[in-house]
Amino acid sequence: MVIKIKDVLGPKWNTIRLYDDNSTPWGGISHSEETLGEFMAVGEISPFESIGKLQRALKDCGIRQLEIADRHIEELIQQTIWDLEEELNINICEWKWDYKEIND
Numbered sequence: 001m002v003i004k005i006k007d008v009l010g011p012k013w014n015t016i017r018l019y020d021d022n023s024t025p026w027g028g029i030s031h032s033e034e035t036l037g038e039f040m041a042v043g044e045i046s047p048f049e050s051i052g053k054l055q056r057a058l059k060d061c062g063i064r065q066l067e068i069a070d071r072h073i074e075e076l077i078q079q080t081i082w083d084l085e086e087e088l089n090i091n092i093c094e095w096k097w098d099y100k101e102i103n104d
Contacts, residue, residue, distance in 0.1 A: 003076055005040075005054050006047035008068060013047060014040070019064045027062020039063070 006013050014037025020028035030038075040047070043057055055065045085091060 002050045003052075004048050005045070005051050008051045009036075009066070013037070016066065018058070021059070021062055021064040023059075024062040027060075029063055036066075 009016065014035060016036040018029050018034045018036060018039055022028075030042075039045075039058070039061075040054070043061075045054055045057060051066075051068070058065050
């Protein structure tokens with residue numbers, strides 16, 4: 001199951017303002033008012049792609065990743081884990097909600 005950008009960030013996903021994370025001397029935002037919509041257009045990232053792909057692209061470009069503190073997303077991920085456990089007949093122990101831990 002793909003957790004889509006637009007589903008995580010809501011209807012105004014393209015207006016979210018971006019900020020440098022100061023992790024690289026060469027990356028970062030292209031101008032002081034850069035929005036997520038601009039970044040995604042340049043990077044050819046669709047709002048129907050996974051939030052993980054977007055977060056990785058932001059990090060790779062020296063831009064601060066989006067803070068996602070949405071209980072709905074946590075529940076979607078937990079349900080996906082339960083579905084995998086049932087399908088594969090395994091038990092995934094000590095699951096912890098930590099977005100960065102999951103994607104790094």
